Amino acid sequence: MKAAAQYFKNIWDAVSTTAAGMRITMKYWLFEPSITVEYPDRLGKGIKAEDLAADRYRGFLGLNLSKCIGCLQCMRVCPIECIKITTERLENVRFITRFDIDQSKCMYCGLCVEACPASALVFTKRFEGACYDINELCIRHIKEAVKAAAPKSKAEGQNSENRTGRINEY
Amino acid sequence: MYSLADIIYRRMTETFGASDFLEPLFTIVSYLLPCIAILGIVSLISGALTLLERKISADIQNRIGPNRVGPFGIFQFIVDGVKLLLKEDIIPDAADKKLFRLAPYIVFSSTVLAVIVIPFGGPFIVADLNIGLLFIVVVSSLVVVGFMMSGWASNNKWALLGGIRSAAQIISYEIPVALSLLTVALITGTFSMQEIVKQQGLYPWQWFILHNPFTFIAFFIYFVSSLAEINRLPFDFPEAESELVSGYNTEYSGMRFGFFFVAEFANIFVSAALAAAVFLGGGNIGIDPYNSPLGYKLLMALVFFAKALSLCLVTIWVRWTLPRLRIDHMMSLCWKYFIPISVFCLVLTAAWLVAFKGNSVFWRIAG
Ligand code: SF4
Numbered sequence: 001m002k003a004a005a006q007y008f009k010n011i012w013d014a015v016s017t018t019a020a021g022m023r024i025t026m027k028y029w030l031f032e033p034s035i036t037v038e039y040p041d042r043l044g045k046g047i048k049a050e051d052l053a054a055d056r057y058r059g060f061l062g063l064n065l066s067k068c069i070g071c072l073q074c075m076r077v078c079p080i081e082c083i084k085i086t087t088e089r090l091e092n093v094r095f096i097t098r099f100d101i102d103q104s105k106c107m108y109c110g111l112c113v114e115a116c117p118a119s120a121l122v123f124t125k126r127f128e129g130a131c132y133d134i135n136e137l138c139i140r141h142i143k144e145a146v147k148a149a150a151p152k153s154k155a156e157g158q159n160s161e162n163r164t165g166r167i168n169e170y
Numbered sequence: 171m172y173s174l175a176d177i178i179y180r181r182m183t184e185t186f187g188a189s190d191f192l193e194p195l196f197t198i199v200s201y202l203l204p205c206i207a208i209l210g211i212v213s214l215i216s217g218a219l220t221l222l223e224r225k226i227s228a229d230i231q232n233r234i235g236p237n238r239v240g241p242f243g244i245f246q247f248i249v250d251g252v253k254l255l256l257k258e259d260i261i262p263d264a265a266d267k268k269l270f271r272l273a274p275y276i277v278f279s280s281t282v283l284a285v286i287v288i289p290f291g292g293p294f295i296v297a298d299l300n301i302g303l304l305f306i307v308v309v310s311s312l313v314v315v316g317f318m319m320s321g322w323a324s325n326n327k328w329a330l331l332g333g334i335r336s337a338a339q340i341i342s343y344e345i346p347v348a349l350s351l352l353t354v355a356l357i358t359g360t361f362s363m364q365e366i367v368k369q370q371g372l373y374p375w376q377w378f379i380l381h382n383p384f385t386f387i388a389f390f391i392y393f394v395s396s397l398a399e400i401n402r403l404p405f406d407f408p409e410a411e412s413e414l415v416s417g418y419n420t421e422y423s424g425m426r427f428g429f430f431f432v433a434e435f436a437n438i439f440v441s442a443a444l445a446a447a448v449f450l451g452g453g454n455i456g457i458d459p460y461n462s463p464l465g466y467k468l469l470m471a472l473v474f475f476a477k478a479l480s481l482c483l484v485t486i487w488v489r490w491t492l493p494r495l496r497i498d499h500m501m502s503l504c505w506k507y508f509i510p511i512s513v514f515c516l517v518l519t520a521a522w523l524v525a526f527k528g529n530s531v532f533w534r535i536a537g
């Protein structure tokens with residue numbers, strides 16, 4: 001008797017659990033919109049690939065040249081030495097003559113960003129680095145020598161508007 | 171008995187005049203033409219089903235699915251077919267070459283043979299055999315031969331396991347399929363598919379699924395067992411990816427694989443079409459299928475395809491819902507549940523027919 005009851009219970013269980021599963025998939029089939037992002041060519045109007053990255057995404061390093069004081073902290077702290085900076089002094093004015101970051105070596109550890117006292121070096125959301133020559137990934141942020149920003153203690157009150165300059169991504 | 175072949179045959183004798191000399195030619199042509207048409211239609215339908223399957227699975231999983239080739243990706247299956255044609259055709263060194271080559275064609279042809287007696291609504295049936303229903307049951311189990319052949323000939327343990335599993339599975343599930351179809355044969359008293367469709371009607375209460383409670387159960391038994399017979403999830407043991415790589419067709423590539431693939435999807439359509447014709451009234455809209463204007467005939471075909479297609483959708487929907495069973499569960503499901511229940515349905519339908527003089531539950535409305 002018990003076995004017979006179990007037999008019919010098995011049938012009922014099979015039917016009801018299948019129906020429950022089918023209801024769920026039906027819900028997804030008919031009512032849930034797709035969440036696929038058609039990267040890279042059908043992102044939708046006005047949406048760039050960078051917008052897809054989350055906040056605080058660690059993309060390519062970006063440099064705000066108007067803030068950089070040329071202290072070389074970032075170059076020193078980088079464990080794999082992919083930042084190369086040279087500075088020159090001309091009549092008591094410091095110039096940054098070279099600021100290269102080799103993104104092909106960078107491991108995006110963020111140590112340089114933390115070390116930068118002027119918040120000049122930041123992560124951007126740019127992540128599309130595909131290119132034909134790996135040397136293209138060595139990004140030169142400075143084409144010709146620029147004057148280094150004055151360190152904070154000296155610059156106070158002088159050129160504070162400089163501190164909101166554009167981030168140079170290349 | 172009217173069928174496409176008969177109609178073409180009569181047309182030809184009318185135009186060319188009947189003669190003993192040309193008679194064999196007429197017969198061959200009148201059967202060959204619809205067969206070729208059916209072959210084209212079946213390939214097209216199975217192509218469309220692959221696309222449908224990918225689209226629906228995408229919808230269920232909140233994806234988009236193929237959408238690059240043509241509007242909404244509707245030409246995807248053509249591109250897939252071309253891709254399969256261009257692939258290298260590899261035959262393993264250790265394979266039994268003759269059997270290896272033969273197997274896909276046996277699988278494919280057994281599927282297409284079944285389509286011959288499927289009534290597509292109206293007069294659209296290639297050959298209205300008086301053993302139509304039996305013919306389908308017999309021919310569709312021929313698939314096993316092809317599966318076993320491919321599994322054995324590949325000389326590959328996964329393929330062999332897949333072949334053996336398919337033999338075990340398809341032969342066991344043959345029984346509930348046949349028994350549940352027999353409940354309808356009991357009511358109709360004939361195996362001819364056109365006749366079975368003709369005895370139903372336009373309205374649901376005239377269909378055999380609602381003839382009595384037992385045919386109602388038999389329909390579901392048929393549907394689930396047919397899933398097992400065509401190797402669809404949750405019964406896709408012969409080609410279980412996680413266990414057997416790809417089962418019996420592991421070693422196949424190129425167009426030979428394509429044949430397996432087309433046969434698989436054509437099988438979905440065949441089993442859905444059979445269910446639609448036998449249980450759901452087929453293309454019957456309450457009009458004489460032979461002596462009506464062409465528009466009505468096409469409407470009947472449309473009704474039939476609508477029913478068959480919605481059953482195909484259910485098949486796909488089930489596939490993307492349920493996980494694969496365990497193999498011993500699959501066997502106990504067949505032998506402990508489906509076979510006893512379908513026998514029970516068969517006997518009780520017979521009793522019903524005796525007790526109620528062959529009337530259905532809704533005989534008052536149906537008239
Ligand atoms: S993120 Fe790390 S590896 Fe990359 S430049 Fe900065 S310190 Fe070097």
Ligand code: SF4
Binds near residue numbers: 067074115116117118
């Ligand atoms: S980026 Fe920052 S850490 Fe690097 S040199 Fe400029 S100010 Fe110093």
